[in-house]
């Protein structure tokens with residue numbers, strides 16, 4: 598029997614609660630997936646991630662390909678065993694990091710050749726190689742090798758790139774051998790509605806177990822991004838999970854969940870935590886600011902995380918100033934719990950058919966009286982306001 602299933606359990610407007618079954622457990626969507634770039638969510642123990650409600654972890658193919666290498670991970674039991682997380686994993690295809698981190702040497706129909714940012718060696722990544730690496734890493738959810746164009750990019754470039762991504766998807770599928778991994782296709786098309794539509798429609802013709810909305814959150818205006826998300830979720834099949842790649846700001850999650858997105862990942866909560874900032878309902882506070890040095894309150898009133906239950910803002914501000922590693926650890930823990938609580942409350946609201954009220958309450962705290970037009974527009978498109 599197919600080890601992957603996705604069942605919609607409740608809807609509110611275009612938002613939905615789903616149950617995704619994988620070989621390593623069932624998870625509830627919408628959900629946020631913490632990023633463990635090197636097979637480790639920086640500073641956090643897997644047991645702590647489990648305790649704060651993390652359900653799926655993401656690892657980066659590019660980094661693990663360079664070090665320790667896919668064969669070593671396979672020999673040591675795959676990501677689940679090697680990295681001590683027995684729940685589901687997702688790996689990306691490596692394409693995005695090749696373009697953003699690697700010193701790209703050549704990109705052609707065959708694939709890409711890049712120079713490792715670690716030791717300068719030349720490495721070739723093709724759709725076939727990306728799938729082989731992801732099979733060795735052993736994640737439950739794997740991604741087709743795609744080309745993620747920068748923003749802005751010309752129409753001609755976007756068009757050529759989305760066509761190549763479709764051919765690479767076909768090759769990725771042909772290369773796949775493991776039945777216990779689900780391969781998601783990635784729709785591209787930048788912010789050009791007709792190209793985005795075409796890429797999405799051509800991708801769903803492959804009848805895949807899930808679909809990613811790629812090439813967004815790369816610097817385009819929010820209006821443009823959410824119009825593309827709205828267009829995408831309108832076209833994508835209702836019965837398959839939708840994954841909006843690289844999005845992790847709370848207000849973006851609320852808008853995208855409202856449009857029917859199920860999965861998210863981003864380094865934002867852990868990275869901003871390591872840099873000394875905490876997510877709060879009003880936005881984010883920077884513990885480096887002097888105003889927190891005598892602040893006895895927790896990071897966020899009402900948060901159930903260990904950092905908020907145990908420590909004051911003053912102590913955390915001290916840790917950040919003293920550059921103690923515990924500061925980044927506690928802020929990362931809180932920030933991830935913040936996003937998990939946000940998706941938990943969203944699921945609850947969807948089950949009660951009141952996502953619009955949930956989003957309004959969120960927006961009033963986050964934005965005050967001036968809710969930005971892009972957020973209103975997304976709420977209207979999702980059938981909430």
Ligand SMILES: [Zn+2]
Nearest residue numbers: 900902905931
């Ligand atoms: Zn907290």
